[in-house]
Amino acid sequence: xxxxxxxxxxxxxAGAARxxxxxxxxxxxxxxxxxMNRAMEGAATxxxxxxxxxxALVILSVLVKGISAxxxxxFVKGPAPFGQSxxxxxxxxxxxxxxxxxxxxVAVPVGILVGIHTSEFARPAxxxxxxxxxDILNGVPTIVTGIFVFGLLVVGHVxxxxxxxxxxxxxxxxxxARSAHEVLSLVPSxxxxxxxxxxxxxxxxxxxxxxxxxxxxxxxxxxxxxARVAGETAxxxxxxxxxxxxxxxxxxxxxxxxPVSIFTLSEEASPAAHAQAWAAALLxxxxxxxxxxxxxxLFGRSRTRLGATR
Amino acid sequence: xxxxxxxxxxxxMSEQPLQTPRILPRHHEGASAETxxxxxxxxxxxxxxxxxxxxxxxxxxxxxFYGNAExxxxxxxxxxxxxxxxxxGPSGCGKSTMIRCINRMHEEIxxxxxxxxxxxxxxxxxxxxxxxxxxxxxxxxVFQKPNPFPTMSIFDNVASGLRLTGARRRGEQLHAKxxxxxxxxxxxxxxxxxxxxxxxxxxGGQQQRLCIARSLAVDPEVILMDEPCSALDPIATLKxxxxxxxxxxxxxxxxxxxxxxxxARVADRTAFMLDGRLxxxxxxxEMFTTPSDVRTEEYVTGKFG
Numbered sequence: 001x002x003x004x005x006x007x008x009x010x011x012x013x014a015g016a017a018r019x020x021x022x023x024x025x026x027x028x029x030x031x032x033x034x035x036m037n038r039a040m041e042g043a044a045t046x047x048x049x050x051x052x053x054x055x056a057l058v059i060l061s062v063l064v065k066g067i068s069a070x071x072x073x074x075f076v077k078g079p080a081p082f083g084q085s086x087x088x089x090x091x092x093x094x095x096x097x098x099x100x101x102x103x104x105x106v107a108v109p110v111g112i113l114v115g116i117h118t119s120e121f122a123r124p125a126x127x128x129x130x131x132x133x134x135d136i137l138n139g140v141p142t143i144v145t146g147i148f149v150f151g152l153l154v155v156g157h158v159x160x161x162x163x164x165x166x167x168x169x170x171x172x173x174x175x176x177a178r179s180a181h182e183v184l185s186l187v188p189s190x191x192x193x194x195x196x197x198x199x200x201x202x203x204x205x206x207x208x209x210x211x212x213x214x215x216x217x218x219x220x221x222x223x224x225x226x227a228r229v230a231g232e233t234a235x236x237x238x239x240x241x242x243x244x245x246x247x248x249x250x251x252x253x254x255x256x257x258x259p260v261s262i263f264t265l266s267e268e269a270s271p272a273a274h275a276q277a278w279a280a281a282l283l284x285x286x287x288x289x290x291x292x293x294x295x296x297x298l299f300g301r302s303r304t305r306l307g308a309t310r
Numbered sequence: 311x312x313x314x315x316x317x318x319x320x321x322x323m324s325e326q327p328l329q330t331p332r333i334l335p336r337h338h339e340g341a342s343a344e345t346x347x348x349x350x351x352x353x354x355x356x357x358x359x360x361x362x363x364x365x366x367x368x369x370x371x372x373x374x375f376y377g378n379a380e381x382x383x384x385x386x387x388x389x390x391x392x393x394x395x396x397x398x399g400p401s402g403c404g405k406s407t408m409i410r411c412i413n414r415m416h417e418e419i420x421x422x423x424x425x426x427x428x429x430x431x432x433x434x435x436x437x438x439x440x441x442x443x444x445x446x447x448x449x450x451x452v453f454q455k456p457n458p459f460p461t462m463s464i465f466d467n468v469a470s471g472l473r474l475t476g477a478r479r480r481g482e483q484l485h486a487k488x489x490x491x492x493x494x495x496x497x498x499x500x501x502x503x504x505x506x507x508x509x510x511x512x513x514g515g516q517q518q519r520l521c522i523a524r525s526l527a528v529d530p531e532v533i534l535m536d537e538p539c540s541a542l543d544p545i546a547t548l549k550x551x552x553x554x555x556x557x558x559x560x561x562x563x564x565x566x567x568x569x570x571x572x573x574a575r576v577a578d579r580t581a582f583m584l585d586g587r588l589x590x591x592x593x594x595x596e597m598f599t600t601p602s603d604v605r606t607e608e609y610v611t612g613k614f615g
Binding site for chain 1: 413415418420443444445446447450451453455457458459460461470471474475521524525528
């Protein structure tokens with residue numbers, strides 16, 4: 001039966017033809033389904049808005065409460081002696097920089113090597129169990145890491161920058177290793193094959209082809225790990241919190257740090273100290289945001305590079 | 311090395327009347343005249359072992375496995391010096407696996423292994439004293455999709471094989487080598503003014519010729535091509551095919567292709583594989599006009615596959 005024939009025959013009874021057409025068949029649930037669709041869409045959008053709003057709220061309130069305490073002294077002076085006003089957190093800024101740098105020097109190379117092992121050399125089963133172990137390590141509460149390092153390096157000795165950096169390194173390691181594994185896995189296997197087929201040995205292929213191709217992704221992972229530990233407080237409370245108020249670069253003594261300072265300043269009585277705690281929080285957020293933005297930009301670049309070869 | 315034993319073997323191996331008179335004299339001239347020219351051209355005076363390089367590959371009872379699955383089920387086949395041999399057959403028949411056994415790339419896949427012998431110039435590439443790196447330098451490979459190294463310039467891509475395999479060449483020598491490889495791949499004129507630009511900035515066809523240049527730069531005896539044109543447009547494909555015709559004076563070429571017209575255009579001999587087995591091999595023209603096996607006939611006439 002052709003459509004033309006049906007149309008001609010149905011010329012008189014158009015209503016009957018319409019009722020039987022599947023596109024126009026009566027559909028009692030249609031209205032309800034459309035409403036449901038709208039409602040679900042609305043709920044998801046709302047949830048997304050709330051998440052963004054929470055971030056905005058945190059940043060805004062820290063900004064409002066902390067901005068007043070930000071001045072040059074805040075960055076270049078140590079805390080004011082007891083009972084006096086003014087001063088700053090220069091000792092904490094230097095201390096955090098040093099702690100994070102020392103932790104990175106240990107954790108980034110080791111983490112990237114672990115990622116290279118799981119992505120390039122280990123057999124799939126081995127790699128999976130190593131990654132599982134890294135996930136567990138990543139899930140260990142940082143206070144536990146802190147107390148472990150306390151027992152290992154501080155008990156019987158003194159608190160030190162080394163101990164604090166070691167605790168931070170333990171926290172960084174799984175983050176760096178996992179992200180290194182992920183970005184190395186993104187390198188197309190066709191590049192490894194091309195290199196191996198030229199007669200290049202496996203380790204050399206990894207070092208000269210795979211790692212450079214993933215380089216910006218590896219840096220991204222390292223930066224995100226830095227951003228993460230820059231704000232860690234718990235592991236430093238046990239290991240590097242009883243610090244001098246003077247700017248110190250000696251890691252064999254406890255080093256001050258921004259997150260620990262936020263904690264101690266907020267415990268003090270004076271409103272000026274509270275304002276400084278907020279200002280320190282503002283500085284920390286600013287650092288973390290900057291690190292994240294750089295990391296994202298770098299990763300975007302590496303993705304375009306990888307995409308070009310797919 | 312045992313050249314005498316090798317020639318005997320070769321004589322035994324050629325059981326089929328393979329060579330058409332058209333090809334035989336030409337490639338003999340080509341082999342003797344072109345080789346020294348190409349080498350002095352490239353400025354490499356280290357090719358002392360050249361006489362033994364007959365550029366012939368023989369497969370003897372080659373079997374390849376992925377885990378317990380046998381993908382290539384015992385193949386005896388000879389790739390003659392300075393000829394183009396096309397491997398045709400339906401998807402999954404083991405063509406790619408088979409050629410990946412020739413330069414030992416098959417074993418790079420976890421759980422994969424090969425049995426049997428693959429002889430290059432009469433020497434088993436799976437032999438105990440043979441280094442896999444030497445095998446892959448002697449037997450280059452070009453892949454389905456162009457895969458230049460994205461972090462490297464055009465120049466560095468071509469130089470990569472020389473630099474990364476420990477063959478230290480410096481300055482002018484390296485430069486001459488890279489240029490001759492690019493010229494060999496028919497790419498030099500198009501890129502000579504932008505050698506320092508990234509290799510992935512080239513068009514798909516140019517990228518594939520860059521990959522061919524990259525494998526030529528280490529002076530291979532054999533080049534394996536695994537569907538080298540499947541990602542390219544017809545014009546780029548034509549250029550690669552013309553290139554293959556020029557290259558066979560320098561190297562022995564094995565090309566896997568899904569495109570039977572391509573096999574007919576570029577190959578001196580064609581081998582038809584089915585389900586991991588070699589069904590038939592012979593001069594390309596015979597394979598497409600008067601195949602002796604009914605399955606070959608059905609495949610080349612498009613009845614299946």
